[in-house]
Amino acid sequence: MILSGRVVNLSRTRIHYGTDALQGFRKLIVSQEYRKSRVFILVDANTGKHCLPLLVEACPELDAASVFEIEGGEASKSLIAAGKIWGELLAAQADRHSILINLGGGVVSDLGGFVAAGLKRGIKYVNIPTSLMGMVDAAIGGKTGINMGKLKNQVGFFYSPIAVFLDPRFLKTLPSAHIRSGFAEVIKSALLGDPVLWRKLLRLGAENILRMDTSEKPWQDMIMKTLTFKNRIVCQDFREQKLRKILNFGHTIGHALESLSLGRDENILLHGDAVALGMIAESWLSHMKAGLSKAEAMEIISFLKAGYKPQADALKGFFKSSPASLDSIYDLLMHDKKNREGQITYTLIQAAGKPRINLDAGRKETAVSLEKIFE
């Protein structure tokens, strides 16, 4: 089943979801306000091949647009890549009325949003997410950013797109590893704000869900619920002063794990894999620090292990071959933007649907929680 014609309109950014979302995009491009704007499209090698034809078919006016292509993958979220695109945009006479269309996953929307925020002190941009991670998380909420060396998202802006258009048909060509990666954010949002959805996920089982086609109803429901939840939180706390911090569940440890694999030839973990393993550790921390019952912590951990066991095994193997990495995890955790006074600050959960922010834990408790990933 395909949902159609849904417009989530809770924030300054309109979010269109459904197989007719690209018609909404075309309306925007030909509208009185934007028809004279110069349009630029940012893609990576895969979305240029698999997604751009569908976009141009839906909006033939884009035939004249300039397309910039970056290499796929996390390494493109860099100042070098941003500088290159700024140079190309300026060479192509981009001005303050130009629009940048980010057609891709979280890498394209994070980098493209960053580029748009910086050029001429801010040009307009649109996100058209093509990965599950993009649809349920990265394209929504106006956080843009690049990595510095091994450290994730260290430089960036809060800068919202004028609109987001999500067409689930793009998911047909997304490799299954990236469905698994995006699924981590679905699990996170169910655990934070939707106990009914969480119970449903438990009933279905992670492995069964990951085997299902994304055009099936359970997936369509999960995507809609997750993006709506994210948008609701962002609308209430755009600049992450308080409520939005809940979205960091699993990400403190997740980002540190992900950073370990940055810059290596072989990427051990995708972003969502790292978040899933981060949620295993942070569920145990939630038991130790936030009152999550042992039974519920174990239920969450078992669910996650069923979906992400090969990734946990790969990480275990990596630590075995490079024992010093465990120490570097703690160093990486100390760079987390949320930290205060030498303690690592976490978002944890007291129960499904009851997140708690600003909970501190030290090195020892963190080390114990990391062990849970490998047990």
Ligand SMILES: NC(=O)c1ccc[n+]([C@@H]2O[C@H](COP(=O)([O-])OP(=O)(O)OC[C@H]3O[C@@H](n4cnc5c(N)ncnc54)[C@H](O)[C@@H]3O)[C@@H](O)[C@H]2O)c1
């Ligand atoms: N700004 C935010 O709020 C936010 C939230 C979550 C994640 N992120 C960031 O998002 C990034 C991860 O996003 P991602 O998982 O989408 O990674 P990604 O952008 O690298 O996309 C994953 C892979 O899938 C390919 N791809 C994308 N759409 C495709 C399609 N329809 N068909 C075939 N191939 C396709 C891409 O080329 C890439 O190889 C990380 O950098 C993370 O930090 C940002």
